[in-house]
Amino acid sequence: MTGKLILDxxxxxxxxxxxEFVDVTQKKRxxxxxxxxxxxxxxxxxxxxxxxxxxxxxxxxTIAYEDVIWGENIEDMEASNYGDVKPGHICISExxxxxxxxxxxxxxxxxxxxxxxxxASEEQVYEEFIKDLGVYEEYLSxxxxxxxQEQVREILVSDRFAIVFELASKPSDTTPVGADYVFPSGxxxxxxxxxxxxxxxxxxxxxxxxxxxxxVDLATVEELAMERAGVSAEDLLFYxxxxxxxxxxxNLVFQRDVVMPAYDRIRHERVTILGExxxxxxxxxxxxTGLSDAQYESVSTLLPCILGIRLTKGQIYQLASDPQVxxxxxxxxxxxxxxxx
Amino acid sequence: xxxxxIIELFFERSENAIVELSAKYGLICIRTAxxxxxxxxxxxxxxxxxxxxxxxxxxxxxxxxxxxYVLRIVRNVSIxxxxxxxxxxxxxxxxxxxxxxxxxxxxxxTPETVYDAKLLSGYIEEFLDxxxxxxxxxxxxxxWYLDSFGELAAATGLRQGxxxxxxxxxxxxxxxxxxxxxxxx
Numbered sequence: 001m002t003g004k005l006i007l008d009x010x011x012x013x014x015x016x017x018x019x020e021f022v023d024v025t026q027k028k029r030x031x032x033x034x035x036x037x038x039x040x041x042x043x044x045x046x047x048x049x050x051x052x053x054x055x056x057x058x059x060x061x062t063i064a065y066e067d068v069i070w071g072e073n074i075e076d077m078e079a080s081n082y083g084d085v086k087p088g089h090i091c092i093s094e095x096x097x098x099x100x101x102x103x104x105x106x107x108x109x110x111x112x113x114x115x116x117x118x119x120a121s122e123e124q125v126y127e128e129f130i131k132d133l134g135v136y137e138e139y140l141s142x143x144x145x146x147x148x149q150e151q152v153r154e155i156l157v158s159d160r161f162a163i164v165f166e167l168a169s170k171p172s173d174t175t176p177v178g179a180d181y182v183f184p185s186g187x188x189x190x191x192x193x194x195x196x197x198x199x200x201x202x203x204x205x206x207x208x209x210x211x212x213x214x215x216v217d218l219a220t221v222e223e224l225a226m227e228r229a230g231v232s233a234e235d236l237l238f239y240x241x242x243x244x245x246x247x248x249x250x251n252l253v254f255q256r257d258v259v260m261p262a263y264d265r266i267r268h269e270r271v272t273i274l275g276e277x278x279x280x281x282x283x284x285x286x287x288x289t290g291l292s293d294a295q296y297e298s299v300s301t302l303l304p305c306i307l308g309i310r311l312t313k314g315q316i317y318q319l320a321s322d323p324q325v326x327x328x329x330x331x332x333x334x335x336x337x338x339x340x341x
Numbered sequence: 342x343x344x345x346x347i348i349e350l351f352f353e354r355s356e357n358a359i360v361e362l363s364a365k366y367g368l369i370c371i372r373t374a375x376x377x378x379x380x381x382x383x384x385x386x387x388x389x390x391x392x393x394x395x396x397x398x399x400x401x402x403x404x405x406x407x408x409x410y411v412l413r414i415v416r417n418v419s420i421x422x423x424x425x426x427x428x429x430x431x432x433x434x435x436x437x438x439x440x441x442x443x444x445x446x447x448x449x450x451t452p453e454t455v456y457d458a459k460l461l462s463g464y465i466e467e468f469l470d471x472x473x474x475x476x477x478x479x480x481x482x483x484x485w486y487l488d489s490f491g492e493l494a495a496a497t498g499l500r501q502g503x504x505x506x507x508x509x510x511x512x513x514x515x516x517x518x519x520x521x522x523x524x525x526x
Contacts, residue, residue, distance in 0.1 A: 003439045005461065009464075012461075017469055020481070021477075252404060
């Protein structure tokens, strides 16, 4: 056997080994003597601090905004088409991934906007997902968490939610936004809109985002999409097993000819089913609430959501008592502002 | 731009596909090629050839992950270039690694056997799975990426001498592992 054959065989190892070490950051060698001295000093200092101030356990953690990585331009924060994020999955936006890629320090903390796509309320997301993450968060006030890359990689989500992580933009001011207001109907008006309502005249039209409640069962949608696509759960299991058995070359062909087309068909059906459902829901909402003639930016086909609808204060308060409305917020078209619009 | 979007550009036969691929993975491709060829100009040419290879392969291929697919092509093209250069007696990282493996793992006493490279790859993967992360890093970065000892020392925080020693032990362990699988080296 020749060394060349072995080197060729190493060349044929699985992608997972290649990807595992594709980016090895340079480590500095530790000089243990000063490190040990520093550790001793730290221990002594900590002991003195604990002795003089009592235990610090139980204090609320805070984060310095200037030490956090924020989205700097519109592309960083641009929301892509997240319609096909499945429950139980977390999608990292391109902007956030790029920020991860640009980072050279594993200790970098990123400001991450959390978007939930199944329509669960923020309180549910907070109670069942955010609260136990073990990262600093301002989810209920700003919709954000703060985490390192490693922390993000370790985050798992239950089948209850479909999550998108985006790189968040730094709030224009670092003081807390106006308090959110929750109506007896359960509809929440976000602080930003509360502030605008306080300043607006009675006949002024405010651009608003309306999130409508829906009772879509994504598991049923998935089943229907698979049925329409002609793909069974057994088929998916079979695909998964095949990818373990096949060689890399065979796997590429199998992925291209069998797996990808099957998933494409399911995705197409899922988007069609949800699109039809949300379109019907959103348009039905506009008709039922007598807002068909109102000016609006867009009616989403990916979410139960109407964007940029222009309403008076009276109309907003009326909608807030409608149990169909989950929440409302002031609509800021950041893309238009960026283009001078 | 994410990998899927780049692949879509290849499917559309848009020349931006190469531009985006180069923007995203150009540096690591160049570095991998340089590790093998020991020559900047050769490395650049190899990477360009690899891009052409990717252009010809996608479509129909839809590789996932894209990076390892491109790196494999870069590696293969670069090794071919080195083999061509060897005829001209030019030294390369590939030749260095080859010498190491020849010295440690091959024996003139055993009859020459034709082994299936795929089978061997499987045995090497088993061997890698049994290693600590640092040892696996050393092995993969040395014999797949063909990193120098200096680069490995920088990546692991070990001294160069320690890196050499650990790699020697790893080659001996690989030899034993292959022997246990019935592969006589």
